[in-house]
Amino acid sequence: MSGGTEIPVRVTRVTPVAHRIKRFRFERSDGRPMPYFSGGAHVIVSMNDNGHVRRNAYSLMSAPYDCSAYEISVLHVEDSRGGSSFMHEKVREGDEMRVSHPVNLFQPDWRGRKHLLIAGGIGITPFIAMMEQFSREGACFEMHYAIRTRDRGAYCEDLIARYGPQRVKIYCDAENDRIPVARLLDSQPLGTHLYVCGPAGMIDGVLTTGLEAGWPEQNLHSERFLSSQPGKPFSIELTRSGRTVHVGHHESMLEAIEAAGIDAPFLCRGGACGQCETMVALCDGKLLHNDVYLTEEEKASGRKVMLCVSRFEGKALHLDL
Amino acid sequence: MAIAFKQETFRDDFSYRNSPENIRRFPFPFDRDEYMYAVNMEPHLKGQKGTAFESLIDVDEHYVAEMHDRALVLKEDPLRYQALPHMMTAQWDTLELLMEEQAAGFPEHFTLIRNGDQWRWINRPLGIDDTFTFGDRSTLPYEPLEYITRQAQGDFCIVDQRDGNLWMDAGMVTTQADWSLDFDIGMNFMEWHGPVPLAHQMGVFDRALKFLLNLQQGKPTRRFNWTMTINPRLDTSPENYHKWGPDRASVTPENVGEKVHLRVEVQSLWRLPRSNAILFVIRCYLMNMNELVTVPKWARRFPRVLSTLPPELIDYKGLTRYRQTTIDWLSRFDDGAPTSPGTFPD
Amino acid sequence: MLVEGIKSRPVYTGLSIQPRARRHIFALEGEGAHALLDRKPALDDTALSRSEILYVARGSQGKGNDEALRALGTDMFFAAPTIATLLFRLRGTLTTAHMGTRLYIAGTEGFIGQAMMVALDHGMDHASIVTEHRGSLARRVQCVHCKGVTEDVTHSPFSCGHCGLPLLVRDHYSRRLGAFQGVNIDAEEPGSAPDPEELFL
Numbered sequence: 001m002s003g004g005t006e007i008p009v010r011v012t013r014v015t016p017v018a019h020r021i022k023r024f025r026f027e028r029s030d031g032r033p034m035p036y037f038s039g040g041a042h043v044i045v046s047m048n049d050n051g052h053v054r055r056n057a058y059s060l061m062s063a064p065y066d067c068s069a070y071e072i073s074v075l076h077v078e079d080s081r082g083g084s085s086f087m088h089e090k091v092r093e094g095d096e097m098r099v100s101h102p103v104n105l106f107q108p109d110w111r112g113r114k115h116l117l118i119a120g121g122i123g124i125t126p127f128i129a130m131m132e133q134f135s136r137e138g139a140c141f142e143m144h145y146a147i148r149t150r151d152r153g154a155y156c157e158d159l160i161a162r163y164g165p166q167r168v169k170i171y172c173d174a175e176n177d178r179i180p181v182a183r184l185l186d187s188q189p190l191g192t193h194l195y196v197c198g199p200a201g202m203i204d205g206v207l208t209t210g211l212e213a214g215w216p217e218q219n220l221h222s223e224r225f226l227s228s229q230p231g232k233p234f235s236i237e238l239t240r241s242g243r244t245v246h247v248g249h250h251e252s253m254l255e256a257i258e259a260a261g262i263d264a265p266f267l268c269r270g271g272a273c274g275q276c277e278t279m280v281a282l283c284d285g286k287l288l289h290n291d292v293y294l295t296e297e298e299k300a301s302g303r304k305v306m307l308c309v310s311r312f313e314g315k316a317l318h319l320d321l
Numbered sequence: 322m323a324i325a326f327k328q329e330t331f332r333d334d335f336s337y338r339n340s341p342e343n344i345r346r347f348p349f350p351f352d353r354d355e356y357m358y359a360v361n362m363e364p365h366l367k368g369q370k371g372t373a374f375e376s377l378i379d380v381d382e383h384y385v386a387e388m389h390d391r392a393l394v395l396k397e398d399p400l401r402y403q404a405l406p407h408m409m410t411a412q413w414d415t416l417e418l419l420m421e422e423q424a425a426g427f428p429e430h431f432t433l434i435r436n437g438d439q440w441r442w443i444n445r446p447l448g449i450d451d452t453f454t455f456g457d458r459s460t461l462p463y464e465p466l467e468y469i470t471r472q473a474q475g476d477f478c479i480v481d482q483r484d485g486n487l488w489m490d491a492g493m494v495t496t497q498a499d500w501s502l503d504f505d506i507g508m509n510f511m512e513w514h515g516p517v518p519l520a521h522q523m524g525v526f527d528r529a530l531k532f533l534l535n536l537q538q539g540k541p542t543r544r545f546n547w548t549m550t551i552n553p554r555l556d557t558s559p560e561n562y563h564k565w566g567p568d569r570a571s572v573t574p575e576n577v578g579e580k581v582h583l584r585v586e587v588q589s590l591w592r593l594p595r596s597n598a599i600l601f602v603i604r605c606y607l608m609n610m611n612e613l614v615t616v617p618k619w620a621r622r623f624p625r626v627l628s629t630l631p632p633e634l635i636d637y638k639g640l641t642r643y644r645q646t647t648i649d650w651l652s653r654f655d656d657g658a659p660t661s662p663g664t665f666p667d
Numbered sequence: 668m669l670v671e672g673i674k675s676r677p678v679y680t681g682l683s684i685q686p687r688a689r690r691h692i693f694a695l696e697g698e699g700a701h702a703l704l705d706r707k708p709a710l711d712d713t714a715l716s717r718s719e720i721l722y723v724a725r726g727s728q729g730k731g732n733d734e735a736l737r738a739l740g741t742d743m744f745f746a747a748p749t750i751a752t753l754l755f756r757l758r759g760t761l762t763t764a765h766m767g768t769r770l771y772i773a774g775t776e777g778f779i780g781q782a783m784m785v786a787l788d789h790g791m792d793h794a795s796i797v798t799e800h801r802g803s804l805a806r807r808v809q810c811v812h813c814k815g816v817t818e819d820v821t822h823s824p825f826s827c828g829h830c831g832l833p834l835l836v837r838d839h840y841s842r843r844l845g846a847f848q849g850v851n852i853d854a855e856e857p858g859s860a861p862d863p864e865e866l867f868l
Contacts, residue, residue: 191789216769
């Protein structure tokens with residue numbers, strides 16, 4: 001499989017954490033230790049839904065140096081394409097599943113004099129492992145965590161208990177308490193790096209505020225897991241394998257290609273890593289680029305497409321696969 | 322089977338030689354009769370017994386002598402080992418990887434006993450038996466990278482990944498083909514490859530960088546590189562160029578067999594788990610022409626490869642003064658017969 | 668013009684003023700003063716009130732520039748007698764600086780390299796620092812053998828100011844050292860060094 005070697009795991013605990021959020025603990029079925037990982041890393045969880053394989057990326061939130069198990073937290077998304085619904089409704093303790101090796105597209109800049117972490121909602125998960133690592137290695141960090149309501153805020157008390165109210169600050173939307181981003185950004189010592197993970201609007205807002213505060217882009221880091229958006233169905237022709245593949249309303253090109261039994265490369269499945277970049281042989285219509293990997297020029301050229309999140313509208317699309 | 326480690330030198334009287342068994346396990350890099358420049362990355366998987374790939378971190382009969390030579394180089398010039406401060410996690414990752422792989426590949430020589438963070442490392446060839454706390458640098462006599470690379474063959478660089486590039490931010494480099502860690506530390510992938518001719522224009526480095534940025538944990542990759550060295554000298558650093566440079570003018574038709582060495586680097590690249598950095602292992606193998614011609618296939622192929630090198634590479638690899646003399650000498654062993662595919666002896 | 672195509676050499680893209688910066692620090696050497704003076708139209712009152720100039724004239728080439736720089740009316744102006752004193756002051760400024768501070772460096776390549784090293788030591792990312800090359804093309808060169816740095820090298824080969832070996836100036840630049848690499852040119856045949864050529868003036 002092109003995404004890398006998978007690890008067979010057993011679900012050993014499912015814990016409700018907050019409204020619509022559950023934590024899953026995976027231990028290796030073969031009894032061996034899990035690989036160590038770095039804070040910010042994610043794994044791809046493969047879900048076998050009656051023969052239909054779904055693959056979603058989830059940030060690892062267990063301690064990076066604890067190789068007895070991996071833990072993830074899953075938010076049951078309202079208009080889920082199936083992944084989070086499957087995790088919430090079908091996965092039970094004792095189930096056998098598969099996860100990929102860890103991949104990190106949200107690595108802290110270890111040169112940072114200070115790490116300023118900003119999380120919104122379920123975007124807290126990559127930071128939980130990151131803070132564990134910062135704390136163990138004596139790095140200076142500060143977490144600002146925005147939640148919608150108290151019952152939706154996962155791990156608030158745990159984090160405050162662990163790192164203290166000086167380093168972890170909670171802001172509750174329902175109580176009209178917002179992260180004072182602009183003020184925070186004006187008072188950071190030189191050499192600070194900022195990391196933000198949360199809803200797309202929040203990420204955009206924080207990054208824009210950062211640039212407006214004169215921060216160089218090198219010090220601004222974000223992780224957005226884009227999910228493939230539903231859209232009109234379409235067909236693609238694969239020139240190398242000579243196959244035609246139909247992409248359904250709720251399916252991504254990558255999923256449709258995999259379902260047809262064709263091996264396509266991938267890593268993050270979220271439009272960020274560039275691994276599934278594919279050459280377009282012919283495009284009679286419009287490519288709907290949803291990734292953050294290709295440059296604007298590359299997107300405009302119509303010669304490349306990321307299979308994991310992008311779509312197509314028009315008459316014919318031929319891909320070099 | 323236990324390796325019989327040799328007592329030999331890589332300087333002064335140059336007593337380094339390969340045993341017949343070691344010649345056959347030499348990683349000869351040319352799989353065809355003409356020179357081709359390519360990214361040539363392949364998965365770093367274990368190969369057959371009796372090859373340099375029987376373990377993913379190779380240890381051979383020169384281990385003890387090479388480690389002795391490294392210690393001498395470091396005594397003269399401690400700057401051959403350097404690590405920028407943000408690389409400490411990657412240093413521990415590297416220590417773990419090299420201990421685990423050496424112990425797994427050569428259990429009769431190395432043993433690692435882990436009990437939580439309390440580790441005991443036994444290195445029999447060098448007479449080391451140390452107990453330390455993993456993650457606590459005060460429990461080792463050197464920084465973790467220096468400690469373990471004083472006990473592992475090859476040069477080692479750790480590259481940090483950020484801003485869509487790779488940065489050479491730590492290393493132990495004492496057996497290099499004419500590049501300086503002290504000068505290059507802190508550079509990114511394109512910068513440290515700056516002096517390499519041809520490849521930039523061919524897009525080789527763009528493709529290689531893109532590939533390496535997505536290198537996955539548990540899936541190391543490797544490539545070959547090669548050059549030639551006069552005398553079995555490991556330390557062909559730019560720092561000491563004024564000391565070894567004159568060797569290049571010392572080749573005569575009479576001494577080619579002894580003096581001229583094929584120098585092969587097996588470069589393996591590993592994604593490190595805790596730091597997300599990449600470890601770059603540059604493992605150097607040396608074989609003189611007398612030894613090379615004991616394998617008829619290599620004796621035929623090598624002069625053919627040398628004859629098809631582009632001029633820029635002849636210059637960059639520093640072969641100008643002795644390439645022709647070497648081809649002439651080797652040609653006596655090339656009867657023109659076709660060679661078999663692949664790199665291994667027939 | 669600087670020689671192009673050296674992969675390891677930084678690209679000095681010009682002193683574009685970052686309008687959103689909270690604080691501008693200009694480290695200028697000799698003719699580097701003109702890099703800022705030429706941008707006068709881009710400096711409005713807000714920018715000037717947030718700006719600090721650190722300037723070293725370095726010999727006659729920078730004559731009169733300190734008056735012109737002072738006349739810009741920036742919040743702070745400091746004329747340093749030497750590069751070393753300028754760098755000392757820069758260190759002090761960066762030690763207490765906040766994010767949102769942007770550094771601009773203009774002057775000879777050797778000066779840019781040295782000021783850049785100070786900035787890197789304070790956790791700034793080199794790509795965030797704005798630079799412009801002005802003045803002499805002379806190179807700052809580190810001898811790879813003895814590690815000694817020779818300033819204002821205009822010829823290649825040249826004799827290392829520390830160990831005396833004749834050095835070829837390689838087109839390979841280290842940002843961390845702020846210097847080009849000098850390598851012994853006649854190692855393979857001592858005494859065979861060609862005559863020096865004036866290459867970097």
